[in-house]
Amino acid sequence: MIRILLADDQTLIRAGFRALLDAEPDMEVVGEAGTGKEAVRLAAREKPDIILMDIRMPDDDGLAAASRILADAAMAGTRIIILTTFELDEYIAEAVRLGAAGFLVKDTEPAELIRAVRVVHDGDALLSPSVTRRIMAQLASHTRASGELLKLEHVTDREREVLALVGEGLNNAEIAGRLFITPLTAKTHVSRIMTKLMVRDRSQLVVLAYESGLVKPGWSS
Known part of the structure; x- marks a missing residue:
């Protein structure tokens, strides 16, 4: 069973994701967070396999919360997929640098979201196809x-x-x-x-x- 934590400040979006993911036989939503700080607290308690993390949230945004979670050695088994409405290069590049395993925009098709959870759970990285090449070029521009x-x-x-x-x-x-x-x-x-x-x-x-x-x-x- 893939254990998933939802972190988004919009209750309706969390409800939609929960209904979609809980309907899958190999997935279980184990918690919901409406703020970055709550996401960090619940992640430490539940030790989910996957966190679907919105970027823009109150009390620590998604990137700040992801940074704290990924820096915690006790959370080594948790992978984070960043979800956002805003396909902004600087957010995506920072998420990848922090160690986020995936980045998807919120208008992703339901089947693609489900596939993304399984892909990341299996150890692969995943970015929306529309941003992958662009972000990799941006990362390369900082080559030492x-x-x-x-x-x-x-x-x-x-x-x-x-x-x-x-x-x-x-x-x-x-x-x-x-x-x-x-x-x-x-x-x-x-x-x-x-x-x-x-x-x-x-x-x-x-x-x-x-x-x-x-x-x-x-x-x-």
């Missing part, structure tokens, strides 16, 4: 020159290949097809890279792939 690649000194050549493909947005099955390996092997490589680079999820691997120069803006998978 010179010594950044030193962070990858303990990463093998094969792992660098995998990291570059993660940065291009490929999932484990697509990486497996590209490198002629099994999806399980691809998943193992991704897990080892995350351990070596001390990142908590795939979205941070995407950022690092760009910041290290392994992936450049405009490259296509």
Whole structure:
């Protein structure tokens, strides 16, 4: 069962999400928060698998709440999907940098929201297709020159290949097809890279792939 916390200051939106998600046999909404501070408190109590977090809320916005939750070692198993009406690059880039595993606009189709919850729960990162390339280009614009690649000194050549493909947005099955390996092997490589680079999820691997120069803006998978 995927345990989900809803954080949005609009009661009607929370009710709609709850009805949609609770109808799925493998999902359960375990709490609702109307403010950022309440989201942090409930997250600490419930330890949900997924938090659907609105950006604009009173008493700490969604980004501030996400930052506090993701910095808590006790919440290592919780993944956050940012939901907002406003498709603003600076919000999306900051959410990814903080370690949010997904970003979706609120007019996302119900089936896509349900799929996003499952994708993120399975360990993949997810951004709305309309913003992915734009945000990755913005992240790359902040690439640190010179010594950044030193962070990858303990990463093998094969792992660098995998990291570059993660940065291009490929999932484990697509990486497996590209490198002629099994999806399980691809998943193992991704897990080892995350351990070596001390990142908590795939979205941070995407950022690092760009910041290290392994992936450049405009490259296509």
